[in-house]
Amino acid sequence: MSFREEHELHKRRFGRNLGLGLVLAGFVALVFGMTIAKVSDDGFAVPKIEQGEN
Amino acid sequence: MSDASLNTASPVSRAQEGEAGFGDFFALLKPRVMTLVVFTALVGLLAAPVGVHPVIGFAAILFIAVGGGAAGALNMWWESDIDALMKRTQKRPIPAGKVTRDEAFAFGITLAVMSVVMLWLATNALAAGILAFTIFFYVVIYTIGLKRWTPQNIVIGGAAGAFPPMIGWAAATGTVSLESVLMFALIFMWTPPHFWALALFMRGDYDTAGVPMLTVTHGRRATRVHILVYTVLLAALAIGAGFTGIGGPVYLAVAVVFNALFLRDAIAIWRRDEDQAEADNYRVEKRAFKLSLWYLFAHFTAILAEAALGGFGLGGWS
Numbered sequence: 001m002s003f004r005e006e007h008e009l010h011k012r013r014f015g016r017n018l019g020l021g022l023v024l025a026g027f028v029a030l031v032f033g034m035t036i037a038k039v040s041d042d043g044f045a046v047p048k049i050e051q052g053e054n
Numbered sequence: 055m056s057d058a059s060l061n062t063a064s065p066v067s068r069a070q071e072g073e074a075g076f077g078d079f080f081a082l083l084k085p086r087v088m089t090l091v092v093f094t095a096l097v098g099l100l101a102a103p104v105g106v107h108p109v110i111g112f113a114a115i116l117f118i119a120v121g122g123g124a125a126g127a128l129n130m131w132w133e134s135d136i137d138a139l140m141k142r143t144q145k146r147p148i149p150a151g152k153v154t155r156d157e158a159f160a161f162g163i164t165l166a167v168m169s170v171v172m173l174w175l176a177t178n179a180l181a182a183g184i185l186a187f188t189i190f191f192y193v194v195i196y197t198i199g200l201k202r203w204t205p206q207n208i209v210i211g212g213a214a215g216a217f218p219p220m221i222g223w224a225a226a227t228g229t230v231s232l233e234s235v236l237m238f239a240l241i242f243m244w245t246p247p248h249f250w251a252l253a254l255f256m257r258g259d260y261d262t263a264g265v266p267m268l269t270v271t272h273g274r275r276a277t278r279v280h281i282l283v284y285t286v287l288l289a290a291l292a293i294g295a296g297f298t299g300i301g302g303p304v305y306l307a308v309a310v311v312f313n314a315l316f317l318r319d320a321i322a323i324w325r326r327d328e329d330q331a332e333a334d335n336y337r338v339e340k341r342a343f344k345l346s347l348w349y350l351f352a353h354f355t356a357i358l359a360e361a362a363l364g365g366f367g368l369g370g371w372s
Contacts, residue, residue: 009073012073012075013073015075015076015077016074016075016076016079018076019076020076030109030112030113030116033109033113034109034110034113034175034176036109037107037109037110038110040107041107
């Protein structure tokens with residue numbers, strides 16, 4: 001079994017995938033941070049569920 | 055031709071077509087324009103009288119920037135035909151063959167929807183609504199609708215660039231107020247003299263692309279008059295804003311100095327004719343353009359300074 005020679009295109013694809021991966025990881029961290037900030041807010045309250053409501 | 059040769063030929067041919075890298079997609083977001091969006095939106099957010107959690111503030115600025123970038127990508131999608139004709143824009147990802155028009159459209163639409171929804175979740179519906187309107191205004195009203203039809207395109211396009219501080223303010227307060235409208239008006243009135251000064255010394259490009267710039271449709275003399283009129287109106291607005299909630303002694307001092315300098319250059323541009331301008335290679339027009347960049351930066355920094363001083367009981371007129 002032989003490995004194909006790496007083309008410049010593969011490097012570019014790797015760079016694009018790595019960049020996208022980092023952006024997505026950052027996005028996850030940001031949404032997590034926003035959640036913590038929102039639930040830590042003084043005005044935050046879990047919505048009440050009325051009796052008899054589905 | 056064997057299967058093996060097909061397999062090896064495919065990536066090479068795609069590379070020759072120019073498969074996009076991460077940087078090419080980032081370039082679609084117009085990062086230089088984005089810096090202005092980030093800065094002015096940040097000032098709008100921080101100048102607001104309501105405090106915001108740092109993470110929420112960061113998220114708000116990020117999604118405003120992404121929304122602005124999405125509008126830039128959709129602008130490049132629509133304008134790829136004229137971008138290919140102008141020297142200034144020939145190296146953009148679509149005319150350079152690195153990103154296809156379909157890819158740019160999908161990228162722009164996805165980011166536009168995502169930025170609006172995320173800004174809504176992070177802050178409030180009003181801020182998200184203004185961001186959605188800004189993207190719609192820039193892409194549909196300005197880029198697709200009016201840019202190629204009216205010499206007032208710069209004035210109309212300037213409105214889209216003027217919304218970010220208003221979005222930042224709305225993200226913090228959930229309202230639109232006189233202060234945020236004044237910040238909008240400051241950028242709106244600043245954009246025409248800023249771009250027309252550039253258009254005077256960057257000759258040729260817009261003629262080639264058939265975009266009806268004022269310099270072409272109404273002539274360079276009329277453009278010089280327009281620059282002066284807009285600068286006078288801008289000066290009145292900028293100095294008047296010094297006596298409102300976003301103003302104060304620091305802002306007023308900055309506004310007086312920069313408006314005096316900008317007016318001096320606008321008058322000089324108005325008094326010159328083309329022969330004089332060509333004789334010194336558009337020295338005054340270039341100086342006015344450079345000054346206009348510092349002008350906006352100085353005014354918004356001064357608004358920020360007044361807000362920061364307010365934290366110590368020193369800002370504004372109280």
